[in-house]
Amino acid sequence: MANQEHSAKRNSKHAFVRIDDAPLLPPPATEAGITGWLWQNIFSSMADFSSIGASFRSICVAALSIFLLYFGFGQIFTLLDFAFFSAVWSDPEGLKRETCWTVDQGGSLPSGWHGACWPFIFAKHKFILYGAYPTEELWRVNLTVFIGLIGLCYALIEKLPRRREVGALMLTVYPLIAFVLLTGGNTGTSFGSISLWLFIGLAVISVGRLAKRVIWAGHLANFMC
Numbered sequence: 001m002a003n004q005e006h007s008a009k010r011n012s013k014h015a016f017v018r019i020d021d022a023p024l025l026p027p028p029a030t031e032a033g034i035t036g037w038l039w040q041n042i043f044s045s046m047a048d049f050s051s052i053g054a055s056f057r058s059i060c061v062a063a064l065s066i067f068l069l070y071f072g073f074g075q076i077f078t079l080l081d082f083a084f085f086s087a088v089w090s091d092p093e094g095l096k097r098e099t100c101w102t103v104d105q106g107g108s109l110p111s112g113w114h115g116a117c118w119p120f121i122f123a124k125h126k127f128i129l130y131g132a133y134p135t136e137e138l139w140r141v142n143l144t145v146f147i148g149l150i151g152l153c154y155a156l157i158e159k160l161p162r163r164r165e166v167g168a169l170m171l172t173v174y175p176l177i178a179f180v181l182l183t184g185g186n187t188g189t190s191f192g193s194i195s196l197w198l199f200i201g202l203a204v205i206s207v208g209r210l211a212k213r214v215i216w217a218g219h220l221a222n223f224m225c
Contacts, residue, residue, distance in 0.1 A: 083116050091119035137184075144178045 026032070031040070046062040048054040088109070091099045100117035101107025121128065130141055151174060154160055155167040 082114060086113070086115035087118055088115060089118050096120050096123045140181045140184070144181045147177065148174060 027036070042065070046058045046065065048058050088100050093099065097117065097120045098107060099119055100109065100115075102109045102111050102113050104111050126135070130138055133141060148170075151166055151170045155163050155170055157163065160166075
């Protein structure tokens with residue numbers, strides 16, 4: 001017994017010092033890369049069988065995921081088949097709409113055919129995009145959309161200065177500019193209607209700020225309680 005205690009005391013006086021660093025090991029496959037993302041965000045909710053409730057929840061999530069995948073892939077295939085695989089692309093005779101008629105309609109396509117008629121879409125693209133707007137006035141629509149996209153993108157980028165002011169202008173001034181551009185200002189709009197537009201925009205801004213203050217007040221109350 002005494003020899004064992006002496007040996008333990010002697011060994012306790014020596015310490016092991018590692019000379020080389022331990023090799024860096026890659027992270028587990030379930031925590032890094034695409035596999036890790038899939039596991040943490042999708043598959044981890046289907047593999048929890050720690051209890052009866054967790055098992056039931058995992059089975060329900062797995063069944064719902066399989067159903068959504070089946071439904072989603074079916075819809076995607078249907079869309080691709082309609083827009084590309086079964087679509088009509090050429091119109092050598094310049095018939096436009098008639099080139100997509102089936103034999104029941106007096107055309108050459110098989111009965112029951114369903115697909116996109118791209119020659120007709122290309123021929124009517126102006127009407128599809130702009131409606132019955134006059135051709136010589138299309139610059140008004142293009143300018144309105146361009147201003148709106150620039151203002152929207154500016155207001156959404158957080159690092160840009162005065163983005164809140166730009167957002168307020170998009171809610172108040174931009175609708176008036178768009179209205180004047182699209183109508184040419186020849187609609188006999190009264191001052192009351194313009195004031196109504198401004199009031200609606202200011203009301204939207206006020207509601208947004210009020211909601212933000214209410215949220216902050218709720219957080220403060222929870223912190224104090």
